[in-house]
Amino acid sequence: MQQVCDEVIKSASDGDVGAFEEIYRAYADYVFNFALRMMRRREDAEEVTQEVFLMVHRSLKNFRGQSSLKTWIYRIAVNTTSNHLKRTKAVRTQTVEYDEEAHAYPGKDEGASRDTKEYNERVIDALLSELTPDQRACILLRNMDGLTYEEIAQALKIDINAVRSRIKRARFKLMAVKKEVLAYEM
Amino acid sequence: MKCEQIQELILTDYIDGRMAPQAKGELEKHLMTCHECLEFARVAKAMAVEPFEKGTREKTPESVWMNIKEELLSQEEQPAPGWLDRLREVFHSQFAFPRPVAAFAGMCFVVMAVTLVHFSNINRMPAQMSAEQDEVEYMAALSVRSDVPTSGYGTSVEKYFL
Numbered sequence: 001m002q003q004v005c006d007e008v009i010k011s012a013s014d015g016d017v018g019a020f021e022e023i024y025r026a027y028a029d030y031v032f033n034f035a036l037r038m039m040r041r042r043e044d045a046e047e048v049t050q051e052v053f054l055m056v057h058r059s060l061k062n063f064r065g066q067s068s069l070k071t072w073i074y075r076i077a078v079n080t081t082s083n084h085l086k087r088t089k090a091v092r093t094q095t096v097e098y099d100e101e102a103h104a105y106p107g108k109d110e111g112a113s114r115d116t117k118e119y120n121e122r123v124i125d126a127l128l129s130e131l132t133p134d135q136r137a138c139i140l141l142r143n144m145d146g147l148t149y150e151e152i153a154q155a156l157k158i159d160i161n162a163v164r165s166r167i168k169r170a171r172f173k174l175m176a177v178k179k180e181v182l183a184y185e186m
Numbered sequence: 187m188k189c190e191q192i193q194e195l196i197l198t199d200y201i202d203g204r205m206a207p208q209a210k211g212e213l214e215k216h217l218m219t220c221h222e223c224l225e226f227a228r229v230a231k232a233m234a235v236e237p238f239e240k241g242t243r244e245k246t247p248e249s250v251w252m253n254i255k256e257e258l259l260s261q262e263e264q265p266a267p268g269w270l271d272r273l274r275e276v277f278h279s280q281f282a283f284p285r286p287v288a289a290f291a292g293m294c295f296v297v298m299a300v301t302l303v304h305f306s307n308i309n310r311m312p313a314q315m316s317a318e319q320d321e322v323e324y325m326a327a328l329s330v331r332s333d334v335p336t337s338g339y340g341t342s343v344e345k346y347f348l
Contacts, residue, residue, distance in 0.1 A: 024254065028251070030243075033243050036244065046250050049246060053254050057254075057258060120237065175229055
């Protein structure tokens, strides 16, 4: 992950759009992919990413550097995604338009294309669908984005033991997914 | 260490490479002798870690930045905040309370104010009543004053006519 220096942060907080773009370019893909895995819909992920960076821009003056910029942005991303999930969940239970098939496990007949990127993405999507949003956030931050337990604790504003506990429970759940169902070669 | 504790460590600190060398050595020594824990470690890695390692990262669509930039530039075009806005901002930054706390404090204030007004009315009522009572008593006292004769004023004119 590209690091952003303090001068850029200072300039961005003073309203320099060019400096803010540098921050955006450094972290946008992480925020977008996190939101995409959490929300499972591109439109939602794009909306969340936009919301996150507008919030980052508004709040940059209050950034004191107590945590790294990365974990601070992740914290905003986690909160925004969580709020968005609650909102969209309420809407979807009313409209019943959620496409369950798109998040089902890849079938055995798809074995020939197991090495493809698309197949692997479906496996990840299916595995993540087994987890609660809190567990999903922990697994994504740890396994996909490589955050340390300490950084996850800061991003989620929870105790490090709570991070360990969520990761443990999430991985237990993932292990419980039968390999026949997953059709995943171990 | 029991197998249960070993398996908990495998799922967290061992898989994520957070163990101290000595503890890690002890755990791996256990894995060499315990087939169940060794299998557990293998499945844990295969099911809970490796699929994510193969995950790809998508590029954020450029339209997202364009929307953000447009929003930022439109904010810049708006007039600079006046001294009142700045004062409000400083107040918010110094005394920012979560909304529920502010709502609760407001509710407490209203309850206290209502209670205060209610009790002050109760205390004032006897005072009002005693003032009215005093007035009545005074009037009554006037009508029975001993120095004023009730049958007349004792003048010669009065005597003449009576």
